[in-house]
Amino acid sequence: MVMAIMGAGPAGIITGLNLLKEGHNAVVYDRFGENAWKHAKCSGILSEKALKEFQKIVPLKHIKTQTRLNVWFGNKKVEITPKQHAYVIDRHELDRLLVEKFISSGGKLIHKNITPQDVIHFSKQANPYIIGADGPVSTVAQTFNFPRFTHIFKTGQIFLDMPEDYDDSVNLFLDCKGLFGWSFPKKDKLEVGIATEKNPSKELKKLLKRLNLKYTNSPTYHIIPLGPRKKFAKTDNNTQIFLVGDAAGHVKPTTGGGLFHSLIASNILTHTILNNNTPEYYEDMWRKKQGLNFSTMRLINRTINFIPDSLYPLAGSVFETFKMNKFLAEKGDMEDTRFLNIHNLIDFIL
Numbered sequence: 637m638v639m640a641i642m643g644a645g646p647a648g649i650i651t652g653l654n655l656l657k658e659g660h661n662a663v664v665y666d667r668f669g670e671n672a673w674k675h676a677k678c679s680g681i682l683s684e685k686a687l688k689e690f691q692k693i694v695p696l697k698h699i700k701t702q703t704r705l706n707v708w709f710g711n712k713k714v715e716i717t718p719k720q721h722a723y724v725i726d727r728h729e730l731d732r733l734l735v736e737k738f739i740s741s742g743g744k745l746i747h748k749n750i751t752p753q754d755v756i757h758f759s760k761q762a763n764p765y766i767i768g769a770d771g772p773v774s775t776v777a778q779t780f781n782f783p784r785f786t787h788i789f790k791t792g793q794i795f796l797d798m799p800e801d802y803d804d805s806v807n808l809f810l811d812c813k814g815l816f817g818w819s820f821p822k823k824d825k826l827e828v829g830i831a832t833e834k835n836p837s838k839e840l841k842k843l844l845k846r847l848n849l850k851y852t853n854s855p856t857y858h859i860i861p862l863g864p865r866k867k868f869a870k871t872d873n874n875t876q877i878f879l880v881g882d883a884a885g886h887v888k889p890t891t892g893g894g895l896f897h898s899l900i901a902s903n904i905l906t907h908t909i910l911n912n913n914t915p916e917y918y919e920d921m922w923r924k925k926q927g928l929n930f931s932t933m934r935l936i937n938r939t940i941n942f943i944p945d946s947l948y949p950l951a952g953s954v955f956e957t958f959k960m961n962k963f964l965a966e967k968g969d970m971e972d973t974r975f976l977n978i979h980n981l982i983d984f985i986l
């Protein structure tokens with residue numbers, strides 16, 4: 637069986653590790669080869685659940701525990717002190733540890749920029765499996781005409797010298813039309829970022845001005861797909877094609893976090909392959925497990941974006957009056973919206 641995995645990010649490497657563990661050959665191709673980890677653009681925020689899952693694979697340490705979140709509805713700040721803490725990791729460290737483990741377990745990582753011609757070449761081999769773990773601008777998805785993402789936001793991210801009086805919280809600025817703007821201390825730097833449907837450079841400038849901060853280096857830009865493609869796995873002639881991670885859109889529409897969901901999708905994918913199931917089965921399994929969760933997250937994202945700019949402070953006051961910040965702090969789950977149920981609400985009210 638030829639199993640070609642495109643992309644050495646977490647989705648590709650975890651899939652490769654899972655296959656190796658079960659005695660299969662796994663070959664990963666990445667345009668940056670063993671240095672793929674150096675190019676990851678990410679804030680490195682993980683829920684406790686996510687951190688624990690990654691720690692089952694590699695000895696990943698967190699660099700910070702985040703205990704307080706300030707959500708800014710325009711100029712109205714609402715504080716959330718969640719029971720479940722968030723953790724900041726060094727994303728480069730995570731990817732490096734994964735790649736090292738993959739290679740030391742016998743996996744092959746080939747330095748190659750994959751083109752559509754290469755993908756077609758793989759598809760002509762006997763009984764081929766092609767795994768597109770090549771991020772949001774997926775060559776595999778383009779080659780096999782997978783539907784485009786319906787929602788994709790542009791990100792701008794910058795690391796600045798830490799201002800002296802900066803407090804330790806994570807700040808989320810909701811009124812950016814897209815996902816949100818953010819700022820939080822990371823090691824000795826302050827990370828400021830924006831994920832927006834508008835011009836990320838302009839929006840980042842606006843956010844820095846609002847925070848009274850100045851550029852000291854250049855921002856980096858990237859994209860975040862919010863939620864899955866309409867289709868992310870199929871059989872084309874004899875070729876079984878599976879998209880996973882950002883390539884498929886396995887990214888939370890509430891926060892743009894994709895690490896934990898890449899891991900979950902990689903596990904569903906390997907289970908599918910090891911049991912000789914079809915790409916359609918893989919997509920079906922993912923939708924059964926995550927479909928409702930992701931649709932609810934997308935609804936939350938749309939509701940926030942629907943608020944007119946001038947009404948954000950009012951929305952913040954309503955949010956606080958109905959003690960939604962306390963509810964989120966007590967019952968919230970960063971990965972799963974199923975905590976939004978009547979049982980939890982009654983429990984909280986009583």
Ligand SMILES: Cc1cc2nc3c(=O)[nH]c(=O)nc-3n(C[C@H](O)[C@H](O)[C@H](O)COP(=O)(O)OP(=O)(O)OC[C@H]3O[C@@H](n4cnc5c(N)ncnc54)[C@H](O)[C@@H]3O)c2cc1C
Pocket residue numbers: 642643644645646647648665666667668672673675676677678679680681682748749750751769770771772773774775791792793829858859860880881882883887892893894895896898
């Ligand atoms: C600004 C920003 C902040 C984020 N913050 C967080 C966060 O705090 N927490 C969180 O959970 N998630 C966060 N994310 C999302 C997270 O980074 C992604 O969900 C995650 O990287 C997805 O992993 P992946 O393996 O699917 O794709 P990627 O990490 O993008 O890996 C894809 C790999 O494919 C390779 N590749 C692409 N095209 C080709 C080609 N043609 N040929 C060969 N190789 C190719 C690339 O080199 C890369 O190594 C953030 C994203 C952004 C943009």
